[in-house]
Amino acid sequence: MDASVLTAPLIPPAPKVHPKPLGPELFGQLRVAWEMGRSLVGAYSEDDFENLVTPYVFMGSPGLVVSDPTAARQVLTSPNYLRPVKASRPLKPLVGEGLLLSEGETWRRQRKSLAPVFTPAATGGLLPHFVAAGAGLVEALAGQDRANLAQAFHHATLDAVLRALFSRRADAEGALLADLARRYMEGPAHFKLLDFVSRGADDLIFMDGDRRAMGRRWLHTVDALIAERRAHPHAQVRDMLDRLLAARDEEGAPLPDQEIRDQCSSMLAAGFETTSRLLFWAAYLLALDPATQTRVRAEVTAFPAQQVSSLDDLKAWPLLRSVLFETLRLYPAAPLIARAARGADTVMGCEVVPGCMITISPWLMHRHRKLWDAPTAFRPERFIDQAHPWGMEAFIPFGAGPRVCIGAGFALAEAQIVLASLLQRFQIGLDSDRPVLPKASITLGPDHEPVFALTPLNRAA
Numbered sequence: 001m002d003a004s005v006l007t008a009p010l011i012p013p014a015p016k017v018h019p020k021p022l023g024p025e026l027f028g029q030l031r032v033a034w035e036m037g038r039s040l041v042g043a044y045s046e047d048d049f050e051n052l053v054t055p056y057v058f059m060g061s062p063g064l065v066v067s068d069p070t071a072a073r074q075v076l077t078s079p080n081y082l083r084p085v086k087a088s089r090p091l092k093p094l095v096g097e098g099l100l101l102s103e104g105e106t107w108r109r110q111r112k113s114l115a116p117v118f119t120p121a122a123t124g125g126l127l128p129h130f131v132a133a134g135a136g137l138v139e140a141l142a143g144q145d146r147a148n149l150a151q152a153f154h155h156a157t158l159d160a161v162l163r164a165l166f167s168r169r170a171d172a173e174g175a176l177l178a179d180l181a182r183r184y185m186e187g188p189a190h191f192k193l194l195d196f197v198s199r200g201a202d203d204l205i206f207m208d209g210d211r212r213a214m215g216r217r218w219l220h221t222v223d224a225l226i227a228e229r230r231a232h233p234h235a236q237v238r239d240m241l242d243r244l245l246a247a248r249d250e251e252g253a254p255l256p257d258q259e260i261r262d263q264c265s266s267m268l269a270a271g272f273e274t275t276s277r278l279l280f281w282a283a284y285l286l287a288l289d290p291a292t293q294t295r296v297r298a299e300v301t302a303f304p305a306q307q308v309s310s311l312d313d314l315k316a317w318p319l320l321r322s323v324l325f326e327t328l329r330l331y332p333a334a335p336l337i338a339r340a341a342r343g344a345d346t347v348m349g350c351e352v353v354p355g356c357m358i359t360i361s362p363w364l365m366h367r368h369r370k371l372w373d374a375p376t377a378f379r380p381e382r383f384i385d386q387a388h389p390w391g392m393e394a395f396i397p398f399g400a401g402p403r404v405c406i407g408a409g410f411a412l413a414e415a416q417i418v419l420a421s422l423l424q425r426f427q428i429g430l431d432s433d434r435p436v437l438p439k440a441s442i443t444l445g446p447d448h449e450p451v452f453a454l455t456p457l458n459r460a461a
C-alpha cells in the first residue's frame, strides 16, 4: 500500500459546532437567525451530528431537520413536498419559468424534453468545451507564482458553461453574457431580508428593481443569441443551444423560444457557481494534502487533459474523481435542500403539518457521526472502490429523487478536466496558514479567498 495512505488523515477546517442547541426561546431563535444570516451552516450543534431527525419551531413555523438517508429520500421523492416558494425569489428574474423553478406538470414536461440534452452521449459532445476552458485557465495563470484560485475557477466555470451552452468564450464574444451572469450571481442572486418577509415569489417585486433590471438585460441578450442561431444554424450539433433547438415536446413540437431561453438561464444559474465552488474546495484540500496531490498528479500526467475525447477517458483518473467526491462530501457545493409540505404526513415518527419546512442538509448528512467513519477526515480512498458513489445512501451532493441535479454528469466531467489541466501544469500550495472556513448561502463558499502559491511544472506535461 502507498505509504501516504497510512499517514494521519487531514482534518480540514470547519466552523465551530455549538456545544448545545441554540434553544427554542426567543433569544435562541434570534441567535439561529443571526448565525444563519452569516452562514447557513453556522447554527448547528453537536446534537445535529448525532440525531437523524430534529423537530423545531422557528418564528412560530414548524420545521424538521432530516438527516436520515431513507427519510430524506422519502421527502425528496414524494409529491407532497415542493421547493419553498420563497426560495425562487432571487433567481426568478434570471431563469423565469425554466426547469430550476418550475413545478408540477410544467416541470415534468420540461424535465422530459431536456433529458436528451444531458445524456452521457450529449455530455461527451461537450468535452472539447471543457478541455478548452481548462486550457484557458492554465494560460491565464501562466507566469504567476501567486493566484486567487477562487476567482480563477469562477472565470473558468463561467467560460466552460458559456462555451457548452452557446459556443461563446467568456473573455471574447461571450464577455457581455459573462459579465451579466457574474454580476447577477454575485449580487441579486443572494437572499435578502425581503425574501424572508415576502409571502411568495412575486410578492413585493417592486422592491426587487436590481434583480429585474439585470434579469431583463440578461434575457434580452440570450434572446438575441437564440435569434442569431436560428438565422445561422450550425451544420452539426456543437452545443446545448443546438440540442435545445432540436428538442421536441411530447406532441413532437419544437420548444418555444422563451422556454429555450429560460432553460439556458437555468443551466447557467444552477451550474456555474456550484462547479466553481467544487473546484475551489478540491484545490484547497489538495494544497493542504500535498501527498494526495502528488498521487493525483501522477494520474493526470500519465493521461493529460488535452487527450480526453470521451467520457470513458475520464476513467484514467480514479483518484482525481474520488478527490472530487470526497470534496463534495466535506464541502457540498449546494449545502441545503429545502422543501415545504403541502399536506400532513409523518416522517420518522414526527408529525408533519401542512406548510412544515423540511431541511435536508448535505453538510450535516455528509458529516454525520452515525453515517460515516471518520466523518471529518479527508479520505478520498473511501470512494475509490465504489462502482457508483450514488450507492452510498448518505451521499447526496446532487440531491435525490425526481428533482436530482440534471447537470451532475456535466459538472463532474467539467470539474475533472479543469482540475486535471491545472494540476498537470502547477504544483499548488497555500501562501498563508490562515484556515479557510466555509460560509454558506446559496452555495458553500470560502470565508475569505486565500492566495495560492503556484509552482510551474514541466510544460511537456
Ligand code: HEM
Pocket (backbone or CB within 6 Å): 083, 099, 100, 101, 111, 266, 267, 268, 270, 271, 272, 274, 275, 278, 332, 333, 334, 337, 338, 396, 397, 398, 399, 400, 402, 403, 404, 405, 406, 407, 408, 410, 411
Ligand atoms: C458541483 C456542481 C453542482 C452541484 C453540487 C449541484 C447540486 C444540485 C442539487 C443539490 C440540486 C437539487 C436541488 C433540490 O432538490 O432542491 C440541483 C438541481 C439542479 N441542477 Fe445542479 N448542481 C451542480 C451543477 C449543475 C450543473 C453544471 C448544471 C447544469 C449545467 C445544473 C443544473 C441543475 C438544474 C437545472 C437543477 C434543477 C433540476 C430539477 O429541478 O429538475 N447543476 N443541483
